[in-house]
Amino acid sequence: MHRVHADDGPEETLDPVGEAGWAEFRELAHRMVDDMLDHLSGLSTQPAWRPVPTEVRAALTQAVPRTGIGADAAYREFLRLIQPYPNGNLHPRFWGWVQGNGTPLGMMADMLAAGLNPHLGGFDQAPAMVEHQVIGWLAELLELPRNASGLLVTGGSMANILGVTVARYASLKAAGVDVREHGLQGEPGASSVPRLMCYGSAETHGWAQKAVELLGIGNTGFRRIAVGPEYRMDMAALGRTVARDRASGALPCCVIGTAGTVNTGATDDLEALAGFCREQKIWFHVDGAFGALLKLSQSLRPIVRGLEHADSVAFDLHKWGYLPFECACILVRHAELHREAFATSASYLAEESRGVIAGGLPFADRGIDLTRGFKALKVWLSFLAHGSDRYARLIEQNVAQARYLTQLVEADPDLQLLAPTALNIVCFRYAPAETRGWELNDLNREVLLRLQERGVAVPSATALSGQFAIRCANVNHRSTRADFRLLVEAVVDIGKELLEEAEPESGRSAETVYQIQNKAQHD
Numbered sequence: 266m267h268r269v270h271a272d273d274g275p276e277e278t279l280d281p282v283g284e285a286g287w288a289e290f291r292e293l294a295h296r297m298v299d300d301m302l303d304h305l306s307g308l309s310t311q312p313a314w315r316p317v318p319t320e321v322r323a324a325l326t327q328a329v330p331r332t333g334i335g336a337d338a339a340y341r342e343f344l345r346l347i348q349p350y351p352n353g354n355l356h357p358r359f360w361g362w363v364q365g366n367g368t369p370l371g372m373m374a375d376m377l378a379a380g381l382n383p384h385l386g387g388f389d390q391a392p393a394m395v396e397h398q399v400i401g402w403l404a405e406l407l408e409l410p411r412n413a414s415g416l417l418v419t420g421g422s423m424a425n426i427l428g429v430t431v432a433r434y435a436s437l438k439a440a441g442v443d444v445r446e447h448g449l450q451g452e453p454g455a456s457s458v459p460r461l462m463c464y465g466s467a468e469t470h471g472w473a474q475k476a477v478e479l480l481g482i483g484n485t486g487f488r489r490i491a492v493g494p495e496y497r498m499d500m501a502a503l504g505r506t507v508a509r510d511r512a513s514g515a516l517p518c519c520v521i522g523t524a525g526t527v528n529t530g531a532t533d534d535l536e537a538l539a540g541f542c543r544e545q546k547i548w549f550h551v552d553g554a555f556g557a558l559l560k561l562s563q564s565l566r567p568i569v570r571g572l573e574h575a576d577s578v579a580f581d582l583h584k585w586g587y588l589p590f591e592c593a594c595i596l597v598r599h600a601e602l603h604r605e606a607f608a609t610s611a612s613y614l615a616e617e618s619r620g621v622i623a624g625g626l627p628f629a630d631r632g633i634d635l636t637r638g639f640k641a642l643k644v645w646l647s648f649l650a651h652g653s654d655r656y657a658r659l660i661e662q663n664v665a666q667a668r669y670l671t672q673l674v675e676a677d678p679d680l681q682l683l684a685p686t687a688l689n690i691v692c693f694r695y696a697p698a699e700t701r702g703w704e705l706n707d708l709n710r711e712v713l714l715r716l717q718e719r720g721v722a723v724p725s726a727t728a729l730s731g732q733f734a735i736r737c738a739n740v741n742h743r744s745t746r747a748d749f750r751l752l753v754e755a756v757v758d759i760g761k762e763l764l765e766e767a768e769p770e771s772g773r774s775a776e777t778v779y780q781i782q783n784k785a786q787h788d
C-alpha cells in the first residue's frame with residue numbers, strides 16, 4: 266500500500282494568493298474597469314477605425330508563452346496591441362453590416378456573468394430561472410404565446426439554423442419519418458425519405474445556405490424566390506414554386522420570411538406568408554435578426570404584422586437589443602417539438618427530483634450546446650434597468666435617423682439613393698453629373714474605403730442591381746443626426762477629391778481625419 270503524504274509541497278491555483286495577492290488583483294481589476302469606461306466615454310473623439318500597424322500584426326503571431334508575464338503585464342499588452350484596433354462597432358459613426366454597439370451596463374453584466382460562471386445547460390439555480398424569465402419576456406414582446414419555448418444562443422445565424430432544424434424534424438415527423446433516428450437516408454428497407462425543400466426570398470441572409478447545407482437539404486433544396494421592386498418576396502412566385510415542387514414529389518419543409526433584410530431592410534409580407542403556410546401546412550420560420558424587435562414599438566409594429574403567427578422566430582439581441590456580442594434568441598411556438606428535435610438522454614446527465622440537477626437540463630435539450638454561459642443576465646439586467654419602452658424609443662430613433670440620412674442624400678444633387686429606405690438601412694452612392702472617366706462602382710468603392718481608412722465613419726457596401734452601394738445599417742444607439750450630416754459631407758468631399766486626383770492616392774493624412782471630426786463636434 267502506498268503511503269499518503271499530507272504535505273507534498275505547495276499546490277497551485279489560478280486565483281490570487283493570500284490577502285496581498287487579492288489586493289493586488291483588486292487594484293488591477295479596478296484599473297481595467299476605469300480604463301474601459303474612459304474608452305467608452307471618449308469614443309466620439311476617437312477615429313471610427315484604425316488599421317492595425319505592422320508591428321502589432323507581428324506581435325500577434327508570437328509563439329505560445331510557456332512562462333507567464335503576470336496579469337499586470339499581460340493587461341498592458343492588451344492596452345498596447347488590442348484595445349486600439351477593434352473593428353470599430355462601438356463608434357457613433359459605425360453603420361457597417363448590421364452590428365450593434367453594446368452598452369456599458371451590458372459589459373458589466375457580462376463581467377458579472379463570467380464572475381458567477383454558472384452552467385446554463387439547466388440545473389436548479391436562479392440563473393436558469395432568469396433565462397426562463399427572459400425567454401418568456403421576449404415571447405410576450407414578440408406577441409408569441411407566453412409558453413413558447415426558447416433558447417439564447419450566440420447569434421442570428423445559430424438561432425435561425427436551430428429554427429430550421431426544428432422545422433425539418435417536424436415536417437418529417439408529420440410525414441412519418443424519424444429524421445433523428447435515420448437521418449435523411451431513411452430507415453433501412455423503408456421507402457425513401459421525400460426530398461425536402463425550403464423557401465425564402467432571394468434576399469434571405471447567407472445563414473440559410475449554411476443551414477440547408479448542414480441539415481443535408483442542400484443548396485438545390487433552398488428555393489430562392491424572386492423579390493419585387495421593394496425587395497419583398499413575390500408571393501405568387503412562392504405559390505408557383507411550392508406547387509411545382511409538390512407535383513414532383515418533394516416535401517416543403519419550411520418557408521422563411523425575413524423581417525428586415527440585410528441588404529435593404531425590407532420586410533416580407535409576413536401576414537400573407539403566415540396565411541400561405543397555414544393553408545399549405547408548411548412550417549413558417551421568421552428571420553427577424555433585427556426586424557423582429559420592431560414589435561416593441563407601437564408605431565413600427567405594423568411592419569412585422571404576421572410575425573406573431575410564426576412557428577419559429579430567430580432574432581438577435583446584439584443588434585437592435587443593443588447588447589454586447591454574443592446574444593440572440595430562437596423562439597419556437599411548439600415547445601414539445603422544440604425539445605423533441607434536440608433532447609438526448611445520457612446516464613451522466615440524468616435528472617433527479619432533488620439536488621443540483623433537479624429540473625434537468627432544459628436548455629441543453631433545446632439546441633446543440635451542453636455547456637452554456639449566462640447570456641441571459643445581460644438581457645435581464647438591461648431590461649430591468651432601462652425597460653422595454655426605452656428600447657422601443659431607440660429603435661424608433663434609429664429608423665428616424667435613417668429617414669434623415671435619406672433626406673440628406675435626396676437633397677444633394679451629387680448623391681443618389683439606390684433603394685427605398687424601408688427601415689434603418691440606407692443604400693446610396695456618389696453619382697455626380699461629371700465623373701471624369703471614373704466608373705461609378707470603382708469611384709464609390711474608393712470613397713467607402715477612404716471613409717473607413719481615415720476613421721471618419723464605417724458604412725459597408727452591397728451591390729444592388731449591379732450598382733455598388735454605400736450602405737448604412739443603423740442599429741447604433743450612439744449616433745446623432747450630426748453624425749449623419751458629417752457622413753454625407755465626407756462622402757461628397759472624398760468624391761470631389763477623387764475626381765480632382767489624376768491618380769487615386771492611398772489615403773489622406775491623419776490630420777484630415779481630426780479636422781473632419783472636429784467639424785462634427787462643433788456642428
Ligand SMILES: Cc1ncc(COP(=O)(O)O)c(C=O)c1O
Pocket residue numbers: 362363419420421422423470472523525526527552553554555581593
Ligand atoms: C437578416 C439577417 N439575418 C441573419 C443575420 C445573421 O446574424 P448573426 O450575425 O448574429 O449571426 C444577419 C446579420 O446581419 C441579418 O442581417
